[in-house]
Amino acid sequence: MPSSHLMRRLLDLPLRRKMILSFLAVLAPVGIVTLFIGTRLEHRTIINLAQAKVRHDLASAWMVYNERLNSIRDIVRLSASSGFVQAILLAGPQEDWVARLDALRREYNFDILTLADARGRVVLRSRRPGSAGDDVSTDPFVRRALRLELVAGTQIISRAELEKEGPDLAERAYFRVVETPMAAERPESYAEEGMMLKAASHVLDERGELIGVLYGGLLFNRNYDLVDQVKEIVFKGERYNGRDIGTATIFQGDLRIATNVLDAQGERAVGTRVSREVEEAVLEKGESWVARAFVVRDWYITAYEPIRDVDDRIIGILYVGMLERPYIDLRNRVMLTFGLLAALLSAVIMLLLSFIAKNITRPLRLMVEATDVIAAGDLSHRVEVGLQDETGHLATSFNRMADNLDKAYDDLRQWGRTLEKRVEERTRELREAQDALIRSEKLASLGKMAAGVAHEVNNPLTSILINAHLVLERCPPDDPAHENLTLIADETLRCAQVVKGLLEFARQTPARTAPTDVNDLVERTAQLLDMQASVRNVKIVKELDRSLPLLDLDKAKLQQVFSNLMINAIEAMPKGGTLTLSSRRSEDGPYADFLFADTGIGIPPENMNRLFDPFFTTKTLGTGLGLAVSYGIIQQSGGTIKIHSEVGRGSVFIVRLPLVSPVEGDRPEEVRP
Ligand SMILES: Nc1ncnc2c1ncn2[C@@H]1O[C@H](COP(=O)(O)OP(=O)(O)O)[C@@H](O)[C@H]1O
Ligand SMILES: [Mg+2]
Numbered sequence: 001m002p003s004s005h006l007m008r009r010l011l012d013l014p015l016r017r018k019m020i021l022s023f024l025a026v027l028a029p030v031g032i033v034t035l036f037i038g039t040r041l042e043h044r045t046i047i048n049l050a051q052a053k054v055r056h057d058l059a060s061a062w063m064v065y066n067e068r069l070n071s072i073r074d075i076v077r078l079s080a081s082s083g084f085v086q087a088i089l090l091a092g093p094q095e096d097w098v099a100r101l102d103a104l105r106r107e108y109n110f111d112i113l114t115l116a117d118a119r120g121r122v123v124l125r126s127r128r129p130g131s132a133g134d135d136v137s138t139d140p141f142v143r144r145a146l147r148l149e150l151v152a153g154t155q156i157i158s159r160a161e162l163e164k165e166g167p168d169l170a171e172r173a174y175f176r177v178v179e180t181p182m183a184a185e186r187p188e189s190y191a192e193e194g195m196m197l198k199a200a201s202h203v204l205d206e207r208g209e210l211i212g213v214l215y216g217g218l219l220f221n222r223n224y225d226l227v228d229q230v231k232e233i234v235f236k237g238e239r240y241n242g243r244d245i246g247t248a249t250i251f252q253g254d255l256r257i258a259t260n261v262l263d264a265q266g267e268r269a270v271g272t273r274v275s276r277e278v279e280e281a282v283l284e285k286g287e288s289w290v291a292r293a294f295v296v297r298d299w300y301i302t303a304y305e306p307i308r309d310v311d312d313r314i315i316g317i318l319y320v321g322m323l324e325r326p327y328i329d330l331r332n333r334v335m336l337t338f339g340l341l342a343a344l345l346s347a348v349i350m351l352l353l354s355f356i357a358k359n360i361t362r363p364l365r366l367m368v369e370a371t372d373v374i375a376a377g378d379l380s381h382r383v384e385v386g387l388q389d390e391t392g393h394l395a396t397s398f399n400r401m402a403d404n405l406d407k408a409y410d411d412l413r414q415w416g417r418t419l420e421k422r423v424e425e426r427t428r429e430l431r432e433a434q435d436a437l438i439r440s441e442k443l444a445s446l447g448k449m450a451a452g453v454a455h456e457v458n459n460p461l462t463s464i465l466i467n468a469h470l471v472l473e474r475c476p477p478d479d480p481a482h483e484n485l486t487l488i489a490d491e492t493l494r495c496a497q498v499v500k501g502l503l504e505f506a507r508q509t510p511a512r513t514a515p516t517d518v519n520d521l522v523e524r525t526a527q528l529l530d531m532q533a534s535v536r537n538v539k540i541v542k543e544l545d546r547s548l549p550l551l552d553l554d555k556a557k558l559q560q561v562f563s564n565l566m567i568n569a570i571e572a573m574p575k576g577g578t579l580t581l582s583s584r585r586s587e588d589g590p591y592a593d594f595l596f597a598d599t600g601i602g603i604p605p606e607n608m609n610r611l612f613d614p615f616f617t618t619k620t621l622g623t624g625l626g627l628a629v630s631y632g633i634i635q636q637s638g639g640t641i642k643i644h645s646e647v648g649r650g651s652v653f654i655v656r657l658p659l660v661s662p663v664e665g666d667r668p669e670e671v672r673p
Contacts, residue, residue: 015364019357020350027349035342039335046334050301050327051290057320058288058303060234061248065318068226072218073152073199075108080201080214088115089203089212093124093132101126105216109225111196112165113216115203116142123212127166134164140310141200145213152199153310156252157219159192169194173221175255175271182294183254183273184280195220195252195316220250221257222270230320231260240326247300250307251317254279261296261321269296274304274317282306282317292324299324363391367398379406436635439612443632446614451506454499461499465492501625505614511554511636518551518558518657519544522581522594525562529570537576538569544583548592551657557633564626565596565653571619572600572651590659591639595652602647611643 010021079085084097105113105126113126120137136142144151162170173194177186198217205211220226227248231237235246249259254274263269274282281289281304288305295302300321307316366383373381382402385395468489475482526540533540569579577599586593603611610616612631617624634641638658645651 014361016354016357016361019360020353023353023357031342031346035338038338042334042338043331046327046331047292047301050322050324051303054301054303054320054322055290057234057246057322058305058318061230061318061320062305064230064233065226068218068229069152069154069197069199072108072110072197072216073150073201075110076113076152076199076214076216077150077201079104079113079216080203085115085203085214086205086211088124089117090205093129098124098126098129102129108216109218110216111169111219111223113214114165116213116215118146118210118212120146120213122164125165127169128164131164139215141198141215142213144310145200145202145215146210148202148210150199150201151310153197154307154315155196155198155217155309156315157194157196159194162194162219169219172219172223173257175221175257177255177273178269178271180273180275182275182277184276186254186273191252191255193252195250195257220252224258224260224268226250227258227260234320235322240323243298243323243325245323245326247295247319247321247323249317249319249321251319253316254283257316263296272296274319278304278317283314286314293321295321299328301327363387363395367391367395370398370402374402374405379409435609439631440635443614443628447506450502450614454502454506457495458499458503461492461496465489465496468492498623501623501629505625505629505632511557513552513554515550516553516555516558518553518592518594519546519548519583521555521559522562522583525559525566526581529563529566532567533570533579536570536573538573539576539578541578541580542582543580545585545592548583548585549659551592551659553637553657554633558637561630561633561655562594562596564630565655568626569596569598569600569651569653572598572602574601577650585659586656591656592659594655594657596655597650597652599650602649603643603645603651604647608643608645 010018013021084100088094088097088101101113101115101124104110111127114136115123115126116136117123120135120139120142122132122134122136125131137146141151141153141155157165157173159170159173162173170192173192175191177189177191196217196219198215200213200215202210203212203214227250230248231244231246234248235244238245244260247259247261249256249261251257251274256270256272256274259268259270261269263272273279275293278289278293281287283306286306288303290303291301293300293302301324302319302321304317304319306314307318309315363383363386370381370383379402382399383395385392385399468485472482472485472489475485522544523542526542530540566579566581573579580595580597582595582597584593584595585591607616607618612627613624614628615624616628631641634655634657640656642654642656643651644654
């Protein structure tokens with residue numbers, strides 16, 4: 001599944017990134033929601049602000065409107081009380097009075113200024129003096145003025161009425177209705193009525209009798225004074241990107257009759273109509289309407305309120321609108337600032353997050369590095385324990401683990417060394433055993449030969465010796481042959497001794513064992529050699545372990561061994577020295593060790609291996625049989641012999657004998673002739 005695959009990849013990210021991502025996962029939605037709500041609120045606030053302003057502007061526009069109405073009312077009232085107006089009514093329209101009334105009309109920018117008599121018949125239309133005599137008593141303004149009321153207000157004027165006042169006015173009021181999207185359906189394609197600001201006042205004579213009515217007015221249609229004044233007063237002519245910010249319009253019904261909203265050609269957009277929506281709210285329901293609206297070609301924030309006539313009927317709309325653009329731009333600027341701030345804040349948060357994450361994950365990273373170092377073989381590496389939190393505990397445990405590893409590794413190495421030593425030892429033992437085997441083979445064959453030779457040579461030697469002695473007895477001492485004969489006898493004796501030794505070596509008679517006190521045997525042998533030792537200036541020292549038990553041995557044979565070793569020791573110390581005889585229990589097993597240590601000349605290493613060979617000797621008169629014979633005897637007794645020697649310092653011969661006599665079968669094969 002791809003989503004689980006993505007999850008997997010997310011989880012596989014480095015710890016630091018993961019932390020930052022999780023922080024962001026929490027922060028981002030909060031930030032986005034805040035940003036969203038913030039911008040919405042901001043938009044709403046700015047639009048509300050603009051709407052409040054446009055409402056206020058509409059109120060200001062009404063003030064301008066009413067002021068104009070008031071000034072019309074005041075001018076009409078004042079003019080009604082002037083003498084020439086009374087005179088016209090009383091004496092008929094004289095030429096110069098007519099001119100004066102028209103001058104008045106022009107001075108105050110009125111479109112009409114008309115006099116009617118007390119019955120409501122027109123006496124004089126200042127704009128069109130020829131048009132008179134018609135009845136205007138049904139006009140609500142005239143009717144009220146005849147009842148002595150001062151009346152001012154807005155009024156819809158029919159085309160016929162306008163034509164009576166002046167065909168140019170009817171012309172001004174005529175509009176071809178411009179097709180306007182969003183406006184309501186309208187059957188007529190033109191409009192010909194006018195809308196007028198109008199005031200009417202009664203005219204009295206000297207005695208205070210009603211003699212007529214004066215009414216004057218201002219036609220709104222295509223008269224832009226008022227809307228431009230609103231624009232000037234309310235919006236102070238402010239412009240934005242070359243456009244007027246504020247606009248004002250007077251609607252007659254739903255039709256724009258005076259406006260400073262411009263169309264696509266830059267002309268005042270008169271003849272266009274209000275949207276159906278506004279028409280319904282303002283014209284039909286009489287409500288004020290404040291909202292953003294698309295007016296002609298721009299979006300405006302607009303306010304519309306109904307204009308009512310003196311009978312409180314809704315006849316038109318007063319409108320002000322502010323270009324929405326400046327507010328939208330303001331909103332965008334605020335939003336941009338807001339966004340930039342948010343981005344900056346996000347960057348700071350990101351930096352902070354990565355800093356925090358880095359610090360939190362640092363101990364773990366160190367630990368990973370430490371693991372690598374240790375894995376590469378540096379077992380002495382440790383991590384520093386920084387904080388006392390979980391990472392601190394981890395570091396402590398990690399170090400403890402590394403300690404244990406280090407120790408275990410050391411033990412292993414130690415063990416390896418021990419093993420090596422053991423192997424060496426075993427190898428040596430094996431070689432010794434092999435050497436011993438070879439030696440006994442050699443001795444066995446040598447023994448056979450020696451026995452044969454000795455046997456053959458012994459009888460002739462005996463007869464030579466006997467005959468030499470017989471001849472010697474008969475030969476007087478002064479005989480010159482006597483000396484030679486003696487030499488023959490001596491040398492023959494020496495030969496006999498060698499032969500005897502050979503026989504001894506070869507014969508190896510079976511052992512006659514008996515429980516023997518070996519210490520005692522050592523002492524008695526030493527005693528026999530006492531003389532020989534003292535002559536050679538050799539001191540004999542004894543360090544015997546008296547607790548040794550009796551050993552089951554052939555006493556005579558063992559004495560021969562001991563005597564051989566002691567004689568060799570004495571002979572190795574030509575200038576005297578010390579022969580130390582000691583005995584002790586072996587530490588390696590059920591053995592007794594007997595040591596013969598001298599302070600003599602020592603044995604060169606190259607001779608070590610040949611010492612036990614028959615006939616190996618370094619002495620002029622030696623037979624080289626002593627150690628060979630001794631070896632055989634010790635082996636027969638189930639023992640071993642070892643030598644430690646150092647040239648110039650002395651030698652130690654160690655005879656090891658078993659404390660318990662060996663079982664018959666285990667004895668090494670005896671060497672027999
Ligand atoms: N204690 C010793 N110190 C030095 N060399 C010794 C000692 N014992 C034996 N030897 C050497 O061993 C050789 C062989 O000894 P052995 O078999 O008794 O024959 P021999 O004594 O007749 O020479 C000797 O010639 C001598 O070189
Ligand atoms: Mg000897």
